[in-house]
Amino acid sequence: MFRIIAMSLCILLSVLPAGCGAKSRPLDRLQYWNGFTGPDGNITRPIVEAFEKSSGLRVEVQKMPWSTYFDKLIAAIAAGDPPDVFVLHFSELASYAEMGALLPLNPYLEGDRPLVPREDRITSAWERCYYQGTPYGLPLDVHLLGLYYNKALFDKAGLPYPSATDPLSGDEMLRLAKKLTVDEDDDGVPETWGFTFSGAPFRNFTSLLWQFDGDLLSPDLREPAIASPQGHAALQWMVDCVMKYRVSPRPEGLDTWQYFLQGRVAMFVEGCWVLNGLKRNARFPWGVAPLFQAGSRNAVWATGHVVCMSRTLPPERRANALRLMKHLSDTGVTWSTSGMIPARHSQVEDPAFLQNDLLKPFVSQLGWLRFEPNSPAGIELRDRYEQSVITALVGLAPVDDALNDASDRMARVLAWWGK
Amino acid sequence: MTQRTRPLxxxxxxxxxxxxxxxxxxxxVLFVVWIVIPAVAGLAISFxxxxxxxxxxxxxxxxNYVRVLDDDLFLRSLLNTIRYTAYSVLAGNAVSLLLACGLARGFRGKTLFQTIFFAPVVLSIGVTGVIWAWLYNGDFGLLNQWLxxxxxxxxxxxxxxxxxxxSVVIMVIWAGAGFNMMIYLAGLLNVPRGLYEAAELDGANGWQRFMYITLPLMKYTFAFTITVSTMGAFQVFDQPYIxxxxxxxxxxxxxxxHIYxxxxxxxxxxxxxxLSVILALLIFGVVFVQYRLLTRSRTEY
Known part of the structure; x- marks a missing residue:
């Protein structure tokens, strides 16, 4: 019996890997993996269909929620069966590059005939596709924060709408938020809140930190710089909104745009990616403005999508994968209808793009974009300091203690990555 | 008459x-491919x-093993897990047993209630998480409005x-109590009715019947549910993640x-x-002791 079982096992184990893998896929059939499961996924379809028509190649688009996307991507790359093209965010690129997961793209982006002309690249976005001087991807877009507001609640309070191009100051923002916060039954819990921060508080915190002229890390990215007077000012501003002025609810993990859709929040801070969701679901008139400026300078948290190839992709598949990557980059104007800002000058200046009024507040902020540190430890650092930020926002620790805690945690992370 | 067994x-x-x-x-084959090989590979990778x-x-x-001493989140996550295990195993099994006792009494509409209690088990954790996140919300949630x-x-x-x-434990109990409830129900229905009738004739009240008949005769059911719940609780991940x-x-x-x-x-x-190897050893130790303790008494009727 043992022999029978052993034999069955051997047969199965030898058969399992056969028939799988990027090598066995026909060369004219590409796989494109992304996390565009929202309205942005619908925009991907016509873009890919146009590619299929012009190239004669077939593309299987696999959309997965971002929460599970990376687990599958890592496994696929490690197994030597990567998708031909896949999407990362700027903030993930450094760690994937550091680990050797990505194919360097120097020959295609830095030669005499680069895939995308140098003069057409929006520098701040394209720089984020480099790690230690090597390019690893083509940016599809940048996406950044804006301030969404409920026009009906503004009308009810008799307040003028925020400008679509000039950011509110921190004081103006607070004044509006106080007037829009309504506690009709006076039970200490407003029926309508003035505004709420993004569901991921690190986006607000970093924006404010940079506005107050601070930073997360020292310029050489080796030391935490978060526990600074600037960090204090940024976090204190947020804490005051929640604890002192009571114009913003505590962050409790929910997608804050759902509060907004229910009419329970007059203004909320979120990225341009929610534009299409609001267009489809909001039952009231609404508008969008640039992120407010509470500190001494303008700054807004941003990231972007970048299309990459894996180092484990068989060489014979790379030419077609590059064609798809170039097509995705070339169709930035169509992609921008998903609420994203293209990463190429020609597309940002394209009349078809400029017609989209809802994107104007985001375009007006393009000079103030700030990105998280381009460090392989970036994701872990964010995980650590964001917990400290939340600790302060929910009143568990004074601002300085929370920042010192964040600094200690970040120092540990940096030490680990430095080993 | 003796029957001679002939060799086949x-x-x-x-x-x-x-x-x-x-x-x-x-x-x-599945056991080797999905359990044995990954476990051996995991042990090797840990070095x-x-x-x-x-x-x-x-x-x-x-x-890698020495590094846990330098990792502030190792101890933190371990203590959280122990706390979660204690709460969820005790409270979860108590709720399941209570539901099963209620259903075992037999009443009109029993099947409907059985279905209702079991229904959350088939919900995906993603759906459960979103529902409870709204219920729990401090400012907009239904729970606080009721309170x-x-x-x-x-x-x-x-x-x-x-x-x-x-909050996590309550959600997990709501989502999972129905599963153990079914096992307890099967255990309860297997206890011979005659024992209860005899005890009743002897003047035993409901509590005494439960303590001296039901509990001892269900020790293997308890050993199974508590052991399996403990193993599951030590591996909790998606509920707090979501x-x-x-x-x-x-x-x-x-x-x-933390491992993820x-x-x-x-x-x-x-x-x-x-970290996974340490957890495996920990679970093995806890479950071994637990099972020995739970099946120690030899009550038979």
Whole structure:
């Protein structure tokens, strides 16, 4: 019996890997993996269909929620069966590059005939596709924060709408938020809140930190710089909104745009990616403005999508994968209808793009974009300091203690990555 | 009359062996492929600094195991997990048993209630997490509105570290109690009715019948449910991942969450494997002691 079982096992184990893998896929059939499961996924379809028509190649688009996307991507790359093209965010690129997961793209982006002309690249976005001087991807877009507001609640309070191009100051923002916060039954819990921060508080915190002229890390990215007077000012501003002025609810993990859709929040801070969701679901008139400026300078948290190839992709598949990557980059104007800002000058200046009024507040902020540190430890650092930020926002620790805690945690992370 | 057993003819015996082998092969194959090979590989990886993308392997000796001493989240996540296990196993099994006792009494509409109690088990954790995140929301949630209508101050379920873990446990019990309830129900219905009738004639009240008949006769059911719940609780991950993201301030950050973060977010596969080996040993120890204690008494009627 043992022999029978052993034999069955051997047969199965030898058969399992056969028939799988990027090598066995026909060369004219590409796989494109992304996390565009929202309205942005619908925009991907016509873009890919146009590619299929012009190239004669077939593309299987696999959309997965971002929460599970990376687990599958890592496994696929490690197994030597990567998708031909896949999407990362700027903030993930450094760690994937550091680990050797990505194919360097120097020959295609830095030669005499680069895939995308140098003069057409929006520098701040394209720089984020480099790690230690090597390019690893083509940016599809940048996406950044804006301030969404409920026009009906503004009308009810008799307040003028925020400008679509000039950011509110921190004081103006607070004044509006106080007037829009309504506690009709006076039970200490407003029926309508003035505004709420993004569901991921690190986006607000970093924006404010940079506005107050601070930073997360020292310029050489080796030391935490978060526990600074600037960090204090940024976090204190947020804490005051929640604890002192009571114009913003505590962050409790929910997608804050759902509060907004229910009419329970007059203004909320979120990225341009929610534009299409609001267009489809909001039952009231609404508008969008640039992120407010509470500190001494303008700054807004941003990231972007970048299309990459894996180092484990068989060489014979790379030419077609590059064609798809170039097509995705070339169709930035169509992609921008998903609420994203293209990463190429020609597309940002394209009349078809400029017609989209809802994107104007985001375009007006393009000079103030700030990105998280381009460090392989970036994701872990964010995980650590964001917990400290939340600790302060929910009143568990004074601002300085929370920042010192964040600094200690970040120092540990940096030490680990430095080993 | 004695019956002589004749040995099977040789061909029939080998066919029987072949047939038995074929029956267990599918399970065994899956067991080896999904459990044995990954477990052995995990143990081996824990002594390396394996780069999952490039396949580079550097021998790390015991360094990954020593590193846990330098990792502030190792102890934090372990203690959180122990706390979660204690709450969820005790309260979860108590709720399941209570529901099963109620259903075992037999009443009109019993099947409907059975279905209602079991229904959350088939919901995906994603759906469960979103439902409960709304219920728990401190400012907009239904739970706080009910509390307030009863004159009880609202609770910040998910942003208060003391309540956050309890919130996770309540959600898990709601979602999973129906499963153990069915096992308890089967156990309860297997207890011979005659014993209850005899006890009743002897004047035993309901509590005494439960303590001296039901509990002892269901010890193997308890051993199974508690052991399986404990193993599951030590491996809790998706519930806090979806409901609280491990917060606030790592109050619901569990051990497997830590393994996941190290392995799949920070790409420290060697360290994550070492953490997994430690967890496996821990679970083995706890479950071994637990099972011995639970099945120690030899009550038979």
């Amino acid at each position: 003819p040789r061909r029939r015996a080998s066919w029987k062996r072949l047939r038995n082998g074929l029956f267990i092969t599918p399970y065994l 390396t600094n394996w780069n999952i993308f490039t396949g580079e392997v550097g021998f790390a000796g015991l360094r 307030q209508s009863l004159g009880i101050p609202r609770i910040h379920w998910l942003s208060n570290p003391h309540w956050a873990m309890i 409901l609280t993201g491990g917060g606030p301030d790592y109050a619901t950050y569990t051990y497997v969450y 973060s190290n392995g799949f977010r920070y790409f420290r596969l060697g360290y994550a494997s070492a």
